[in-house]
Amino acid sequence: MPYTTGKMVEESAELARLRAENWRLKHELGEQRERYQSMLDNELVGFLVASFELNRFLDTNETYCEFLGFEREELLNCDPYQFWLDTTFAADREAELKQLQRIVDGEISSYRLRKRFVRKTGEVRWGELGYSAVRDPHGRLRYGILTCADAHDQQHELEAREKLQTSLLQAQKLETVGRLVGGVAHDFNNRLHVIMGHADMLQRSVSEPTLAFHAEIVVQSAQRAAELTRQLLAYSRRQMLRPQAVEVNSVVEGTQRMLERVLDEHVELVTVLEAKFPMLADSGQIEQVLMNLILNARDAMPEGGRITLRTFDVQVDDQAPLEGLAPGAYVALAVSDTGSGISASARPQIFEPFFTTKEVGRGTGLGLASVEGIVRQSGGSITVDSSEGHGSTFTVYLPRAAAGEPELSAAAAPGSTTIGAYIPCRPMLETVLLVDDQDDVRSLLAEVLSLGAYRVLEAKNGVQALTLARAHPEPIGLLVTDIVMPGLSGVELADALRSRNPNLKVLFMSGYAERDSLRVLQAHEQFIPKPFLPDELFRCVNGFLRA
Numbered sequence: 001m002p003y004t005t006g007k008m009v010e011e012s013a014e015l016a017r018l019r020a021e022n023w024r025l026k027h028e029l030g031e032q033r034e035r036y037q038s039m040l041d042n043e044l045v046g047f048l049v050a051s052f053e054l055n056r057f058l059d060t061n062e063t064y065c066e067f068l069g070f071e072r073e074e075l076l077n078c079d080p081y082q083f084w085l086d087t088t089f090a091a092d093r094e095a096e097l098k099q100l101q102r103i104v105d106g107e108i109s110s111y112r113l114r115k116r117f118v119r120k121t122g123e124v125r126w127g128e129l130g131y132s133a134v135r136d137p138h139g140r141l142r143y144g145i146l147t148c149a150d151a152h153d154q155q156h157e158l159e160a161r162e163k164l165q166t167s168l169l170q171a172q173k174l175e176t177v178g179r180l181v182g183g184v185a186h187d188f189n190n191r192l193h194v195i196m197g198h199a200d201m202l203q204r205s206v207s208e209p210t211l212a213f214h215a216e217i218v219v220q221s222a223q224r225a226a227e228l229t230r231q232l233l234a235y236s237r238r239q240m241l242r243p244q245a246v247e248v249n250s251v252v253e254g255t256q257r258m259l260e261r262v263l264d265e266h267v268e269l270v271t272v273l274e275a276k277f278p279m280l281a282d283s284g285q286i287e288q289v290l291m292n293l294i295l296n297a298r299d300a301m302p303e304g305g306r307i308t309l310r311t312f313d314v315q316v317d318d319q320a321p322l323e324g325l326a327p328g329a330y331v332a333l334a335v336s337d338t339g340s341g342i343s344a345s346a347r348p349q350i351f352e353p354f355f356t357t358k359e360v361g362r363g364t365g366l367g368l369a370s371v372e373g374i375v376r377q378s379g380g381s382i383t384v385d386s387s388e389g390h391g392s393t394f395t396v397y398l399p400r401a402a403a404g405e406p407e408l409s410a411a412a413a414p415g416s417t418t419i420g421a422y423i424p425c426r427p428m429l430e431t432v433l434l435v436d437d438q439d440d441v442r443s444l445l446a447e448v449l450s451l452g453a454y455r456v457l458e459a460k461n462g463v464q465a466l467t468l469a470r471a472h473p474e475p476i477g478l479l480v481t482d483i484v485m486p487g488l489s490g491v492e493l494a495d496a497l498r499s500r501n502p503n504l505k506v507l508f509m510s511g512y513a514e515r516d517s518l519r520v521l522q523a524h525e526q527f528i529p530k531p532f533l534p535d536e537l538f539r540c541v542n543g544f545l546r547a
């Protein structure tokens, strides 16, 4: 068939149409691509597509590049596995590898996880990663589509919330334990008081050695039980603490002789005393803290080693924060050893009461629990630095004492007077008004004071004491009162009596710290912790009345 002009015209029109169509499609594709890229680039979420076949990344967006600090070209030309290694925080790799393996095994087709990304600069940032796998109709992996979103601030908020939650739980636990221990200590200390007091008097009054020996054992056992209650009180932060300005260097020096007795010759003791300021604490308790930490250090070095005691001043502020401490000036006491160190599994538990790794009968596990209680109750904090096999350092931080902080008054300091010295007949000394709601405690104390030739007025509560005082013609030399009593507390009773006689001397007694007892200590009143032996009461009363 001859080729006609008409046909040619038809064909070239078709060609032109096709060209136009081609141009339109290209243009549309370009526009679509532009739209797609700008959509991706304006997306808040980072986006990355990997090809399994080509073993490289095919596409990404600005957000992903910015998040990791890479240029798009760098990313599209790198090795995906090496890139993953470089940009995934080492500790988070294993968890993600497990998920990737499940994708490869066909168990799952996508996963999400929060991980730490490492930016090109080395900076670590938390991100939320999403991974979806695309397979061909035969199930072979073709593409991996990754998304990631910055979760750094969110993660930090979460961690802060979790930390707050943990400390809230801890505070609630302590509150419950505190109430329990406080209640037990109150009753238990009263019972121990009576046992200790009577056994002590028995021991003094019998001449038969076997009986005296038995009485002595009773006193010693009661004292050990009292020590246990004291540690529990310390843990629950209900111990009676008398904070004063303490020269920590002197405490360390003063304890050194005692320490040398408990440490054998394979343990070297080094002291580095650099603290220039006194700390605000109860000096007896600082000795307890030091002793506990040193005994732990000794026990961690059965083959011998070196213990270093270091004291130094610390300033805590926003630039140099310290966990659990408000900004301010502190004095630190650090005990380091070259012993076994603490395993990662034991580490979270060492401050828990009754946690011990020592054999039965060697440790009660109350040492660190009470140390932490004392330190926290005193407004300080304790930190641990240890790795298994490389020794440990426990550092105690306590507030620096302000200038002019009072020292412990002389009346409470132990003297040398004993009951024995008072027993021979002598004229009656002053009148003591004795108030305690526990009958057996009160009659024991009355007996002790009478032995010391004091005239004793006994009352079982505040109201009775006020009536007695009003009816008594002669002045009362001393009020000895329990703090925690039903009705009027010891503090309220003292206030009422002092309103009539401002010079009245008062000696408070208590088995544990509660609101009123703390007021007593803060006001630097005379105080004796229960339980105590008759001699201790004597020394206190005698010294106080003569002061």
Ligand SMILES: Nc1ncnc2c1ncn2[C@@H]1O[C@H](COP(=O)(O)OP(=O)(O)OP(=O)(O)O)[C@@H](O)[C@H]1O
Binding pocket: 292, 296, 297, 300, 337, 339, 340, 341, 342, 346, 350, 351, 355, 356, 357, 358, 362, 363, 364, 365, 366, 367, 368, 369, 391, 392
């Ligand atoms: N310096 C240390 N080196 C190694 N482990 C330590 C050290 N200090 C404490 N620990 C570990 O912490 C545990 C708890 O210590 P903690 O002082 O509370 O109790 P304990 O010493 O076992 O018993 P307790 O002090 O009541 O006699 C110890 O059993 C030990 O495992």
Ligand SMILES: [Mg+2]
Binding pocket: 292, 295, 296, 363, 366, 367, 368
């Ligand atoms: Mg211990």
